[in-house]
Amino acid sequence: MSYLHLSRLRVRAANALAGNYAINAAPVMAIVLFVHNLGLKTGCRPRRVAILHHDGQLLGEFGSDGFYDFHPQQRRGATFIDATDYSSKNPHALSLQPTASCHLVISLLIEVDGPVNQKKVERFLHSARIAGGSVDEVGTVDVQDDPDALTLRNGYWLIERSDLMAAHDHPVEALVTAIGRRATRSKAEPEDSPTLPMSWLAATVLGYAAITPFSRRDGVRMTGKRPDDDGEQPLHAYSEPLLGLVQYVSRRDYGPRPIPFWEHTWLQDDVFVVRQTQTS
Numbered sequence: 001m002s003y004l005h006l007s008r009l010r011v012r013a014a015n016a017l018a019g020n021y022a023i024n025a026a027p028v029m030a031i032v033l034f035v036h037n038l039g040l041k042t043g044c045r046p047r048r049v050a051i052l053h054h055d056g057q058l059l060g061e062f063g064s065d066g067f068y069d070f071h072p073q074q075r076r077g078a079t080f081i082d083a084t085d086y087s088s089k090n091p092h093a094l095s096l097q098p099t100a101s102c103h104l105v106i107s108l109l110i111e112v113d114g115p116v117n118q119k120k121v122e123r124f125l126h127s128a129r130i131a132g133g134s135v136d137e138v139g140t141v142d143v144q145d146d147p148d149a150l151t152l153r154n155g156y157w158l159i160e161r162s163d164l165m166a167a168h169d170h171p172v173e174a175l176v177t178a179i180g181r182r183a184t185r186s187k188a189e190p191e192d193s194p195t196l197p198m199s200w201l202a203a204t205v206l207g208y209a210a211i212t213p214f215s216r217r218d219g220v221r222m223t224g225k226r227p228d229d230d231g232e233q234p235l236h237a238y239s240e241p242l243l244g245l246v247q248y249v250s251r252r253d254y255g256p257r258p259i260p261f262w263e264h265t266w267l268q269d270d271v272f273v274v275r276q277t278q279t280s
Helices: 028-042 118-125 171-180
Strands: 002-015 046-058 060-062 070-072 101-112 133-137 140-144 156-160 201-210 239-250 259-268 271-279
Touching: 002 118, 028 046, 028 101, 028 118, 028 201, 028 259, 028 271, 101 133, 101 259, 118 140, 156 259, 156 271, 171 201, 171 239
Parallel strands: none
Antiparallel strands: 002 101, 002 133, 002 140, 046 101, 046 156, 046 259, 060 070, 156 239, 201 239, 201 271, 259 271
8 A cells, every 4th residue: 555645736726616506615526536537647546535725715805794705706708609608688798607716725645555656646747637727836746655654734634524414304404504503713622532623614515416317428528539548438427416514624633533535436326426434
């Protein structure tokens, strides 16, 4: 087993729109799939990834009511397509596609089954994207056989809080109630305490559920033959995002608990999720 540490990745203009209802700077699903892509492009076999958040900046303006009066930056397209994307009110202007973006600084600790070619990883990062955002800067790339041999910067682990979603029978009420709780700064919990501190929570996409059968459709990604694939057309299905809760917990408050690794899996044939597992 190897442990790949990507320190302080600076990501520019990553997607912050989690479905139709939430904006956040915690793109867990996108990060897990970024690691999957890293494995495909570099020939290694990543199993899980732990996410350490250092900084985040939502792109937009805040109104007079503070943080909750946020107006994200919007972008218009540069060209027209068959005159179908004109604004209904102005025949000379493009219609608006709702978006929300953010800048991020994160570190990733990736558990890999087998060796890692560090040079290939560094080349991959030159053109890599996370949640659609460009990776503009990388602190260091380090590979060790023992995670304790790595030097991790201060930051906030992203922790899954599905336990808070189970507090109510209705999932929407559970989500709103959990997010509405006030984060408090209190004395640190004892190191052997199973209770996490009351810190910042966010709703983010932790899965997708298919709403149509899987089939081969024209126009989906990876339908053309390229040098790095065999041209096989993949199965495609339309899906809806599944929102879950994550919590920002500082490394100091998290203490000596097991590393909070994320992994992807299929719960059933039409439900794909990312979830957290831990290792000592």
